[in-house]
Amino acid sequence: MDSLKVNDNINLYYVPMTKLKTTSIGVYIHRPLTEEEVSKNALLPYVMKRGCALCPESGSVFRYLENLYGAGLGSGVFKRGGDHIINFMAETICDEYATNGETLAADCMRLLMSMLFEPSSFDGVTVAQEKKNALDRITAEINDKRQYAQLRCSEEMCEGDSFALSCLGTKEGVEAITADILKEHYDKIITSSLIDIYVCGSADIDALASLVKEYTKDMTFTAAEIPRSELISGRGDVKRVTDNMDVVQGKLSMGFCTGTAADSADYVKLMVMNSVYGGGAHSKLFNNVREKLSLCYYASSSLVRNKGIMFVNAGIEFQNFDKAYNEILAQLEAVKNGDISELEFESSKSALINQIEAYKDNQTTMQFYLLGERIAGTNYGIDEIKDMINKVTLDDVKEAAAKIKLDTVYFLTGKGE
Amino acid sequence: MELKHITSDITGEEMYCGTHPSGLGIYLIPKKGYSETYAIFGTRYGSVDSKFIVPGETEVTEVPDGIAHYLEHKMFDQPDGSNVFDKFAKYGGNANAFTSFNMTAYLFSATSNVEENLAALMDYVQSPYYTDETVQKEQGIIGQEIKMYDDSGNWKLFFNLLNCLYKNHPVKKEIAGTVESISRITPEYLYKCYNTFYNLSNMSVVVVGGFNVNSVLDVIEKGVKKNEPFTEKIKKIYEDEPDEIAKPYAEQSLSVASPLFMIGFKDTDTGYGGEKLLKKYIEVSILLKMLFGRSSRLYNELYESGLINNTFQTDYTVQPSYAYSAIEGESRDSKAVYEAVKNEIESVKREGLSEDDFNRIKKVMWGQYIRSHNDVEDYAGTFMQFLFMGADYFNYHDAYAKVTFDDVKRRFENHFVTERSALSVINPV
Structure with missing residues (x-):
């Protein structure tokens, strides 16, 4: 560049x-x-x-x-x-x-x-x-x-x-x-x-x-910086909110505090942890909440890097709230305990690397990647971050998972529920 | 086997293609410097194909609606109980599948281990395994998927429009079927459909991206399982569709924020594929941009009067057995937008189309085609879609160069007939 x-x-x-x-x-x-x-x-x-x-x-x-x-x-x-x-x-x-x-x-x-x-x-x-x-x-x-x-x-x-x-x-x-x-x-x-x-x-x-x-050339500028971001660190107890709306399918969204800063050397560990947990068809959420229990059409997790947040989203039947909620948390416990197979672990890393490598073929995602690195202040190159992902160990994933705390549970449910 | 090597001076692209003795079509489009490779293994079989005659049989087979999509889901169950996604995951491939009206496709993208991922793709799509138990299990997941669509304003908007435009054609039916229709699906039905439509002579594999042609061809050849190609075509049965539309208007209330509208024009010049179809596609696409695109008189008037916003867009969907164009967006007064569209067509009929507009928009179509080479996924998907309609997207320029202003004027008269148009509206509850 x-x-x-x-x-x-x-x-x-x-x-x-x-x-x-x-x-x-x-x-x-x-x-x-x-x-x-x-x-x-x-x-x-x-x-x-x-x-x-x-x-x-x-x-x-x-x-x-x-x-x-x-x-x-x-x-x-x-x-x-x-x-x-x-x-x-x-x-x-x-x-x-x-x-x-x-x-x-x-x-x-x-x-x-x-x-x-x-x-x-x-x-x-x-x-x-x-x-x-x-x-x-x-x-x-x-x-x-x-x-x-x-x-x-x-x-x-x-x-x-x-x-x-x-x-x-x-x-x-x-x-x-x-x-x-x-x-x-x-x-x-x-x-x-x-x-x-x-x-x-x-x-x-x-x-x-x-x-x-x-x-x-004829304009006068005053110096500026990238606006700062503070991590969301949670309030201790879990906040629970339900909205009722005229919908056929319930939407569960759970917010977790990750406790990992955007520019921390641990962030890459958290990326791999998120991939293991809910980052695609190879992940625990997909294979257990969706495939094994047939509870939903989708269940996945994603990170908000600059705020230290992880979201879990699932679309479920209204009456399956408890089952899905419990399974989502049970799968997080499994990650915390390191209950991760060799295949799950390697697939999660490959999926991430595959995704990042593909930025090289897409101008829009390339720009968003570079901008994201600039905002986080890390400025990792694509090959650099791939190396870092490759070096993440199972213990690193456990360590990143251990810091994760449930903060907010939101449920969008039907009018009569 | 030897593949034919084709190059294009205009785009600088190359393609290797041929038909395997099993009947499988093979299309390899290597792209220099690409990290990603995308492979798609598809069949000419979609949600509209619930009634057909198997080659060699005389009786019509009729199966429950939604079965093509159901079958797609069930391909992920393997005879040895293994999970298909695990195989791809192991090699860093991102696997998926989809079912549309006219095709079912299995695909992956990967930036490494292309051969291993491709071998996994070839293997599982040729390994059907359906039992009462596994078929039963899927009803929960697909039932949830159907419900998800029931809440989607855009989805309902679209199907309500198709139900206005079509009286008989199965394109008006939901791709996933209904909770009732999928409850009738059995392993026997699935095997019947699989053995018919997944015959390799009804299928093709397209690979686009940064891969080695020889080793990829090798994996495909080794991956082909025993297959007796059909010598005659599968006869797909669609009921006769009259030129007239079913009804001019549909509305439904759902929990959406702003009212959504979709206006459709039913194309009655159908029944053919090939380059003729690709040329028609270019002509109608040019017209939609000339009449309703961002630089058009109508768009700017409606935008400035606040009747539409920048969600306004147009699209032309084309298949040999049906075609329609659609104009959609958000509006507080959908009927006024519909009236304005019809009035604009009447004014253009009186005043004529502008040749300057035509020349400028034709350049836009060229830009769109050039741009479509960037994304391996989009390119492979579009290529296969046209391939299944007998058209050659690689040599798009052949059809493009033939489109003249006179063709577009004729197409305008033939396509934009207000009696064959309809309006679908979704209102907020």
């Missing part, structure tokens, strides 16, 4: 991935996750995407992209611990496949730069339209019950911590935003935030860097 510092705030990273037929550019603006600005951050990229000096209205943005053989442009927000990230993504086929000799990657970068530094869409009408869409996105969180149950569990578990906030913000927060407030927020953050730009594929990186410099 090449790394170019444009100025104190803007870093440009180039990862050559020439075997692929596309080039992807991701822009990541790091903001602290706080109640005060979460809703404004969530609305901002959608408004900025609507028009800029280069393409003044939505129709011209889309025609511009279509002329680049249907280049993709996406925007959104997500959170990594206490880091609320505003994201723009552009992706185009490589110049060599453009039949008329166009310079597609540079044209994509030009559009991104114009959107970032010359937005022209902060008018009342556009902001009102995008506010409505932002509110729809918040309400739509309920549509996918599987994700919704985990979201609710996370919200209950992190009560009092900023991580309880949805990355989409709050209804009240979005409603209170006006075009002026949003413009003011934009002016404030565009020069006072860390901005990472990743380019993956085939590109003349110096030419792209010059483009970024050209757009920012």
